[in-house]
Amino acid sequence: MTTDAASSIIDAPVAFSLLRTMWRIRAFEERVSELVATGEVPGLVHLSIGQEGVAAAVCGQLRHDDAVYTGHRGHGHALAMGAPLDRAMAELMGRADGLCHGKGGSMHLVDVAHGLLGATGVVGGNIPLALGAALAVRLRGGDQVAVVFFGDGAVQAGHFNESINLATLWELPAILVCENNGFAEFTPRSAHTKVERVSDVVAPYDLASETVDGNDVFAVYAAFGRFLARARQGRGPMLLECLTYRLRGHYEGDPARYRQALEVAEWQARDPILRLERRGLEQGLFGQAEVAAAEREAREAVEAAVQFARQSPFPARDQLFVHTYAEQE
Amino acid sequence: MSQLTYLKAINRTLAEVMRADPRVFVLGEDVREGGPFGATQGLAEAFGEERVRDTPISEGTICGIAIGAAQAGLRPIVEIMFIDFITLALDQLVNQAAKAHYMSGGQLRVPLVLRTQGGAGQRAAAQHSQSFEAWLTHVPGLKVVMPSSASDAAGLLQSAVADPNPVVYVENKALYFQREEVPDAVAPIPLGRAAIRRPGRDVTIVATSRLVAEALAAAEQLAGEGIEVEVIDPRSLVPFDLEAVASSVARTHRLVVAHEAVGQGGFGAEIVAQVQAAAFDELDAPIERVTAPFTPIPFSPPLEDAYLPGKDQLVAAAWATLGYQIGG
Ligand SMILES: Cc1ncc(C[n+]2csc(CCOP(=O)(O)OP(=O)(O)O)c2C)c(N)n1
Numbered sequence: 001m002t003t004d005a006a007s008s009i010i011d012a013p014v015a016f017s018l019l020r021t022m023w024r025i026r027a028f029e030e031r032v033s034e035l036v037a038t039g040e041v042p043g044l045v046h047l048s049i050g051q052e053g054v055a056a057a058v059c060g061q062l063r064h065d066d067a068v069y070t071g072h073r074g075h076g077h078a079l080a081m082g083a084p085l086d087r088a089m090a091e092l093m094g095r096a097d098g099l100c101h102g103k104g105g106s107m108h109l110v111d112v113a114h115g116l117l118g119a120t121g122v123v124g125g126n127i128p129l130a131l132g133a134a135l136a137v138r139l140r141g142g143d144q145v146a147v148v149f150f151g152d153g154a155v156q157a158g159h160f161n162e163s164i165n166l167a168t169l170w171e172l173p174a175i176l177v178c179e180n181n182g183f184a185e186f187t188p189r190s191a192h193t194k195v196e197r198v199s200d201v202v203a204p205y206d207l208a209s210e211t212v213d214g215n216d217v218f219a220v221y222a223a224f225g226r227f228l229a230r231a232r233q234g235r236g237p238m239l240l241e242c243l244t245y246r247l248r249g250h251y252e253g254d255p256a257r258y259r260q261a262l263e264v265a266e267w268q269a270r271d272p273i274l275r276l277e278r279r280g281l282e283q284g285l286f287g288q289a290e291v292a293a294a295e296r297e298a299r300e301a302v303e304a305a306v307q308f309a310r311q312s313p314f315p316a317r318d319q320l321f322v323h324t325y326a327e328q329e
Numbered sequence: 330m331s332q333l334t335y336l337k338a339i340n341r342t343l344a345e346v347m348r349a350d351p352r353v354f355v356l357g358e359d360v361r362e363g364g365p366f367g368a369t370q371g372l373a374e375a376f377g378e379e380r381v382r383d384t385p386i387s388e389g390t391i392c393g394i395a396i397g398a399a400q401a402g403l404r405p406i407v408e409i410m411f412i413d414f415i416t417l418a419l420d421q422l423v424n425q426a427a428k429a430h431y432m433s434g435g436q437l438r439v440p441l442v443l444r445t446q447g448g449a450g451q452r453a454a455a456q457h458s459q460s461f462e463a464w465l466t467h468v469p470g471l472k473v474v475m476p477s478s479a480s481d482a483a484g485l486l487q488s489a490v491a492d493p494n495p496v497v498y499v500e501n502k503a504l505y506f507q508r509e510e511v512p513d514a515v516a517p518i519p520l521g522r523a524a525i526r527r528p529g530r531d532v533t534i535v536a537t538s539r540l541v542a543e544a545l546a547a548a549e550q551l552a553g554e555g556i557e558v559e560v561i562d563p564r565s566l567v568p569f570d571l572e573a574v575a576s577s578v579a580r581t582h583r584l585v586v587a588h589e590a591v592g593q594g595g596f597g598a599e600i601v602a603q604v605q606a607a608a609f610d611e612l613d614a615p616i617e618r619v620t621a622p623f624t625p626i627p628f629s630p631p632l633e634d635a636y637l638p639g640k641d642q643l644v645a646a647a648w649a650t651l652g653y654q655i656g657g
């Protein structure tokens with residue numbers, strides 16, 4: 001579907017809401033980058049700067065009773081599902097008021113109340129979990145859907161291939177969203193596989209799949225919306241490949257020597273936020289003042305989240321032992 | 330009461346838990362046909378193919394699907410046909426199931442049962458006979474159950490299904506066709522409660538799974554020689570009933586630990602460590618271990634027979650704790 005056709009289904013409130021979500025993610029990620037540099041956010045941190053359009057367009061159409069699974073680059077998905085900024089930031093800082101009380105961290109944000117069921121650091125390991133959530137919908141009845149985000153690197157993992165087979169065999173209401181940013185860590189896709197497009201990998205399974213410009217938030221919104229309507233009727237699975245690019249290194253601290261300056265500059269020009277702003281202004285979906293407000297409000301909210309997180313205590317030492325096993329309810 | 334095999338007790342309990350709780354479903358390779366031994370026979374006819382799901386040979390993904398379904402509130406029972414193939418599911422079991430509750434700060438629960446079977450003696454060679462329970466006991470968040478009798482198989486399976494945690498339920502193929510009297514209604518057996526299979530005052534033998542029967546046979550023989558052996562079956566390794574073993578050692582002052590898995594890094598080593606810490610002053614002799622040798626499992630019948638630990642080694646080990654060397 002072309003962008004023009006897509007934009008006809010995106011009205012002004014939706015467009016502005018997408019912009020606000022994308023700015024929240026961008027402002028969050030940029031602040032996290034600073035906090036990693038100063039040591040306030042410890043550990044391994046993978047930012048999604050440049051990929052916000054996918055998170056906003058997909059999660060913006062989901063409900064809190066849907067099941068979303070993400071991976072190591074998952075901050076944006078969590079925030080777009082509605083995870084509170086302050087508790088997400090507190091989690092990244094390892095604080096007691098974090099979403100997971102400081103037990104998960106950047107790679108493992110979970111917010112069940114908002115439909116975020118998990119984030120895995122083992123590439124590809126989240127895909128079967130989403131199938132399980134979709135199977136639960138099938139067995140229980142309901143119109144919920146399961147969505148899993150993963151990168152192009154996960155496509156070469158056994159779990160992906162087993163999962164495509166099973167999801168199609170069982171016709172599970174799951175939508176697999178691949179953010180194809182061209183790299184797995186420091187290695188381009190061409191060094192890992194002969195199959196360039198992920199939608200081509202799954203072609204023999206005869207499932208609905210589409211490759212879209214992941215930096216065109218309207219295109220992602222429209223394509224995902226079509227898939228979602230089918231999944232709500234219990235149909236599936238579907239695969240949405242979003243071509244995108246991370247504008248930061250693989251992890252914070254990655255000097256990213258494996259990338260060409262020209263390539264980065266080209267993708268910077270295709271920044272999904274810039275593109276949405278340009279289009280929204282052109283089409284009169286929002287005005288300059290609203291654009292400025294979206295960014296300002298996001299940065300203010302993130303700053304408040306940082307203050308909240310800083311004031312939250314570290315977990316008490318006895319929390320080390322809590323939640324190793326679940327108690328009978 | 331009726332005469333039931335270990336396998337039939339499992340089969341009957343699966344049907345009972347499925348009847349009692351619509352959230353329970355079964356998935357695995359060939360489960361509709363009953364699997365290679367028949368553990369799931371008749372379930373598809375009774376409960377339909379939606380709840381008894383045949384899967385392709387994708388152990389990792391099957392296990393992950395069970396985890397996702399458990400997180401969504403169902404009670405999956407996933408079957409890994411031979412424990413030898415659990416290697417393919419370990420990523421899901423270890424990295425997802427075991428720690429989801431912890432990593433999410435208590436938000437997620439994974440009430441799943443992974444049924445599998447191990448054990449040698451069937452001339453099935455090195456990739457269909459192994460005992461891998463120790464790997465699983467090494468992972469915080471997993472529970473590990475090893476029933477040694479038909480009644481226990483029934484009672485422990487009920488508790489495993491009711492447990493809010495991932496439970497690995499390890500059957501033993503050598504026990505499948507043993508018959509015993511089983512009550513028509515078996516009560517759930519709580520995980521973490523050992524059973525004293527035979528009381529005795531001279532030596533304690535802690536044995537798991539197939540070696541429980543071997544320990545009882547050893548105790549019978551030793552009784553003829555004037556030695557009274559207490560046989561304890563921990564039934565679950567995680568949680569482990571240290572209290573039961575330590576208080577037995579406080580009576581007998583001698584301990585033999587026995588399992589079919591190889592000794593090196595085996596769960597027996599953990600039992601030894603826990604008992605010496607809890608009851609060092611009670612011990613009158615070094616703790617003996619009876620395990621398989623540190624080799625792969627051979628195919629040739631005489632070699633496999635030589636591989637398998639059993640009654641004779643248990644008798645020798647018991648004598649060793651009493652200060653006598655028997656055999657080589
Ligand atoms: C199973 C596994 N192998 C290796 C790694 C190390 N690793 C972390 S991220 C990553 C690359 C993932 O690439 P992709 O799936 O494309 O996601 P992206 O980082 O590009 O978002 C690798 C190899 C891992 N986390 N898990």
Ligand SMILES: [Mg+2]
Pocket residue numbers: 151152153179180181182183184185
């Ligand atoms: Mg990638």
